[in-house]
Amino acid sequence: MIKVRSRVGESVQQMVKRFKKMCEKEGLIRDMKRNSYYEKPSEKNRRRRKRGGGPR
Template identity: 45%
Template sequence: MVKLRLRDNESVQDAVRRFRKLVEHAGIKKELRKREYFEKPSEARRRDRRRAKRRASTMNELARG
């Protein structure tokens, strides 16, 4: 959960900017996008396998030189 306290003499724009950074850092936007629609467990596994395969191929390319 993101908590934000206004600092002394802090403008609203600065507070909003700090709030956006805190939300981004906490991963809330990513989580909201992920939960926007239901994802079947099989689709989640498929997505995870693709991500792992892509990561492995990238690591292989880096290892080769």
């Protein structure tokens, strides 16, 4: 879980910006976008093969 604590003299906008950077760094946004719609298993395998990874 990502937690952001307010620093001394930090505005809300700066805190939100730091939170967004942390989410990007953790890959949270990428995972949310990937899981936001259903992907058939055959499409997952096709994407993995195209990327170069083997099927699981």
